Amino acid sequence: xxxxxxxxxxxxxxxxxxxxxxxxxxxxxxxxxxxxxxxxxxxxxxxxxxxxxxxxxxxxxxxxxxxxxxxxxxxxxxxxxxxxxxxxxxxxxxxxxxxxxxxxxxxxxxxxxxxxxxxxxxxxxxxxxxxxxxxxxxxxxxxxxxxxxxxxxxxxxxxxxxxxxxxxxxxxxxxxxxxxxxxxxxxxxxxxxxxxxxxxxxxxxxxxxxxxxxxxxxxxxxxxxxxxxxxxxxxxxxxxxxxxxxxxxxxxxxxxxxxxxxxxxxxxxxxxxxxxxxxxxxxxxxxxxxxxxxxxxxxxxxxxxxxxxxxxxxxxxxxxxxxxxxxxxxxxxxxxxxxxxxxxxxxxxxxxxxxxxxxxxxxxxxxxxxxxxxxxxxxxxxxxxxxxxxxxxxxxxxxxxxxxxxxx
Amino acid sequence: xxxxxxxxxxxxxxxxxxxxxxxxxxxxxxxxxxxxxxxxxxxxxxxxxxxxxxxxxxxxxxxxxxxxxxxxxxxxxxxxxxxxxxxxxxxxxxxxxxxxxxxxxxxxxxxxxxx
Numbered sequence: 001x002x003x004x005x006x007x008x009x010x011x012x013x014x015x016x017x018x019x020x021x022x023x024x025x026x027x028x029x030x031x032x033x034x035x036x037x038x039x040x041x042x043x044x045x046x047x048x049x050x051x052x053x054x055x056x057x058x059x060x061x062x063x064x065x066x067x068x069x070x071x072x073x074x075x076x077x078x079x080x081x082x083x084x085x086x087x088x089x090x091x092x093x094x095x096x097x098x099x100x101x102x103x104x105x106x107x108x109x110x111x112x113x114x115x116x117x118x119x120x121x122x123x124x125x126x127x128x129x130x131x132x133x134x135x136x137x138x139x140x141x142x143x144x145x146x147x148x149x150x151x152x153x154x155x156x157x158x159x160x161x162x163x164x165x166x167x168x169x170x171x172x173x174x175x176x177x178x179x180x181x182x183x184x185x186x187x188x189x190x191x192x193x194x195x196x197x198x199x200x201x202x203x204x205x206x207x208x209x210x211x212x213x214x215x216x217x218x219x220x221x222x223x224x225x226x227x228x229x230x231x232x233x234x235x236x237x238x239x240x241x242x243x244x245x246x247x248x249x250x251x252x253x254x255x256x257x258x259x260x261x262x263x264x265x266x267x268x269x270x271x272x273x274x275x276x277x278x279x280x281x282x283x284x285x286x287x288x289x290x291x292x293x294x295x296x297x298x299x300x301x302x303x304x305x306x307x308x309x310x311x312x313x314x315x316x317x318x319x320x321x322x323x324x325x326x327x328x329x330x331x332x333x334x335x336x337x338x339x340x341x342x343x344x345x346x347x348x349x350x351x352x353x354x355x356x357x358x359x360x361x362x363x364x365x366x367x368x369x370x371x372x373x374x375x376x377x378x379x380x381x382x383x384x385x386x387x388x389x390x391x392x393x394x395x396x397x398x399x400x401x402x403x404x405x406x407x408x
Numbered sequence: 409x410x411x412x413x414x415x416x417x418x419x420x421x422x423x424x425x426x427x428x429x430x431x432x433x434x435x436x437x438x439x440x441x442x443x444x445x446x447x448x449x450x451x452x453x454x455x456x457x458x459x460x461x462x463x464x465x466x467x468x469x470x471x472x473x474x475x476x477x478x479x480x481x482x483x484x485x486x487x488x489x490x491x492x493x494x495x496x497x498x499x500x501x502x503x504x505x506x507x508x509x510x511x512x513x514x515x516x517x518x519x520x521x522x523x
Contacts, residue, residue: 024452043459060440063459065448072450298464301457325463332485334463375485379465379492 001091003101004032004075006311009082009092010108010245011035012044014277014300016063018106019074021308032075034100039132040066040076045297047135048159049327053166054139061132082109085252087270092248104311107249107260107268107275108304111242111295116151120213125220126236129156141235146170149223149233151210153180155326156239158193161202162328172203172231174223176240179206185335186345188358189370193328196354200329210236244279244293256281259293264317266307274310276303286322286338286367286385294338296324321386330354334378337368337385348377349399356399357381364390366406380404420513422446424469427453427519436508442517443467443504453519460504465489468520470499475515479506495521 006022008015011033019031033041042061050056069076081095091101113128115121127138148164150157153175161171173180179190180197194204205225212224213236222232244259255261255269259281266274266282277300283291302320309316324335331354339345342360349356357377360368366384371377380403384391391406420436424446434449436442443456446467455466462485471479476499482490486505490496500520506512 020452045459045461060444068448068450297457297459301455323464325458325461327461332463375488376491379488382492 001099001101002032003030004103005029006031006104006106007092007100007102008033008106008108009035010110010277011037011039011041011076011078012108012110012277012300013041013063013297014110014304015106015108016041017301017304018108018276018308019069019072020064021305022311023072023074025308025312025314027308027312029103030075031073032077032100034077034080034082034094036079036081037131037133038079040064040069040078042132043297044130045325047132048129048156049163051132052129052135052138052160052163058132082248085248085270085273087252087273090272103272105273106304106307106311107246107273107279108277108300109245110278111244113238114241114243116210116213116238116240118210118212120215120220121238123213123215123220123236124218125215125234126213126238128238129160130242138235138237142167142169145234147172147233148235148237149174149210149231150237150239151223152239152241153177153204153206154183154239154241155181157237158197158328159326160237160239161197162200165200165202166329170201172205172233173197174208174210174225175204175206176209177206180204184339185370186339186342186358186360188345188347188351189333189372192351192356192372193331196329196331242278242295244281246275246279249273249275261291262303264306264319265310265315266303266318267310274307276300276307282318284322284338285319288341288362294322296322298323321382323382330373332373332375334371334375335368336371336378336382337366339368339370342367344393346393346396348397349374359384359391359396361391361393366391366396377403380407383407418510418513420508420510420515422508422512423514423516424449424451425516425518426451427521436512436515438508438510440508441504442469442506442508442512442515443502445508446503446517446519451519453522454503456504458504462486462489462502462505465493465502467503468493468495469501469503469517470497470520471501472516472518473499478511478515493520494523 041063147170209226214222339360357371369381458464
């Protein structure tokens, strides 16, 4: 049986960074990454943007060149899925029945895109955006596509919509809730992005649901909405979130549910099994100490570093301030903190100029900022969020007052 | 039969001083960023977490004072991000924002101190 000192499941940002961090920490044992895709670890954020647009070639997505993994002796076990984990005997089985023994297991399996459950969801021409291959599938079909329906007005959906508009496609975004970005931002940012997309020609339908996908000869020909409307389209891109890929761990007794539960060192409830990244359900002080999963590069990288440090015996607790970015058209959004649970939002600057920030507060203290083309607020707001500084709202709303001045 | 001679641009050499004080010569890929060249040379002191999107500040380098004029000016965005660094100097740049060109051959950079 193959045996590794550290076996990492998942070849995304979190898995790759775990291996990188282990080597940077001087870990000399054997390390392997098992991934379901055949690609070496690559960056996912460009998939909905530069890669979809054809502005970034495949090799430039790689998190590290192939030579890195060879020289750092990180074994790549690619094109394999985990079937079951045997924590008592410290091995896992893949879907081909092969077993791999481990001393430490790091679960960085991320998630699988949520799909529509309505009739027609399996038609050819229905796509998701999670892997490089997913986006290749979209690109291959674009030549014969003039109109695209995007299900989901989250970051993925909006970034894809922006890219497709640049490529000359007609785009309709269908969002189930009353506004886009409802899960991740406040109403002011949502209305700004809705207006921005509409001015670029995107049709946005909120409070709207796809009840069936129509097809002709097995291919998408449109979508039926809950109100009876029919939208003709040759492609449907579904961006309605992910389901964390944690079933093998929960099946063998790990605590969790929506993800696998981890402590501040990214340890699961199972011996010598860690979890990091999108699938790790962790208590976060930026979410009022509730347990949540964070789907971001920042969280993947920082948790990977935490797990690596725990493995090499230099434990530090996970306490990173969340940050995130999204580029759509010429709009560069940078986010610091988590805005969910805010009781006030203050706008700095004029959204009509496409340069402004939204500061989110809870009980008078800053908990998050969304900064659009306003990197200075993003940088200076970081400290306000990290330290939960109380600020006068009238002053905060004056864009001529620098956020630095609140830190004194 | 004559094979087409591909125009292979000269790969500029960059000299990177690590935090440990070692000087490493790194081959720059024309058209790629300086950050990618440093990262692909396995100098792990820059993290470049955002992958070059100018969204973090983890690929910070200091340019040799005599060579600052070789580089294009900072964008407002790069300037703002660097302002958040406690170790910024007049020579600070984000290496993801520097495109490798033949002109950069011999460029000397130092990885910025850890914050």
